[in-house]
Amino acid sequence: MIRQSFAWWSFAMDPATDPGALLAGAAQAGAQGVEMLPDDLWPVAQDLGLSIVTLSGHALETGFNDPARHAALRDEVRRRIDDAAAGGCEAVIVFSGSRIGDGADGPAIAACVEGLGPVVEHAKGAGVRLLLELLNSKVDHPGQQCDRTAFGAAVVRQLDDPGLRLLYDGYHMQLMEGDLSRTISDNLDLIG
Template identity: 70%
Template sequence: MAADAAGRIGHWRLVMRQSFTWWSFTMGRDVEPEAFLRDAAGAGAQGVEMLPQAHWPIARDLGLELVTVTGHKLEEGFNDPARHEGLQGDVRRMIDTAAEGGALAVIVFAGNRFGDGDDDRAIAACVEGLAPVAAHAHGAGVRLLIELLNSKVDHPGQQCDRTAFGAQVVRGVGSPALKLLYDGYHMQLMEGDLSRTIKANFDLIGHVHTAGAPGRRDLDDRQEINWRGVAGLLRHLGYDQWVGHEFIPRGEPIAALKEAVALFDAPGREA
């Protein structure tokens, strides 16, 4: 591996840092990108996710890491062998774009169920399709993240809707470049038991997303996840990857982001 690629992988071995997703904090709002990104950095965010590529230079100039980008449409994923060739090309190109632009990770998906929807078959297909892409990512110094999504509300039909499914894919590929994107909002809707699940799969988790459940709003007392307890658990386990806030603020977004960052920065106890 090239020296610069090794250095990029090393970014993931720092202390737990916090980011926010561009889409959720700006949805339905008329924002000026530079001012918004500057205010987000002032609120304590150290990175931004899924940022339109046109804004990447602004984020870099402000000292914000480009943490994640999306590799392909989430409905059409690696669970379908017929899509492998096209998806592999798309994701390889995005990996190269990420490496060139300084983005740390590319998000990939299993896709919607089709045919008989058999999970074992789909897991095997994901392993087969993602293995060569993971090798490409490893060589480029970019992380791949397979995201866990809920199929109950936001993504009907999505097959990777349980932690066990994604965990089997990651173990099957067996590459340090592929990890789970553990989204607490999605998994609260599908299976609950977040703390026990995080502990059981901690070695596979490369990224965490937050949002209040069930409404995907702020991390406050109007939702059911004890995010302070989850933060304490992650700290107790020695989590040193990114936590990305992917909720839709009820009110002023920068104030909501500042509160979320403070919640994860505060000393906490294991849940």
């Protein structure tokens, strides 16, 4: 089943936007959920019947591909998981981060698996799913490591836990690799 939701930031970039009116308009238009909504607006959205679908667990530039950041990221993401669970949010988005060192994928995948493992356990205990987002590095997020389905799929497969899935963003992956239908079909079991 597909539930129509929208990313809050993409509609609320204008500072003159009235948050309540935007949420009410989205609900009236048939949206069923909202993603990345600031926490203080969750009650407004929920009163309108909108689900809180996702929130970001940490800044996307610094991620789990850097073992030196694991402890701080785990603490931050655990706090956001707890916020999500308390507020009825379904999923927390995590990121690989920007490439470090020589940017090789193998060590970065291993670092993501090592860093995310304990966080996935925390999320499952809280009833929240983690989503590793695939981002494009061509236009919007230069240097982002998890910029291809194969990278994210390797992390999810190696962790082998239903508590972590891919946030498969068609816009980002069309820019990076195209062939969306086949890629989605081949990886549907990994997409959350």
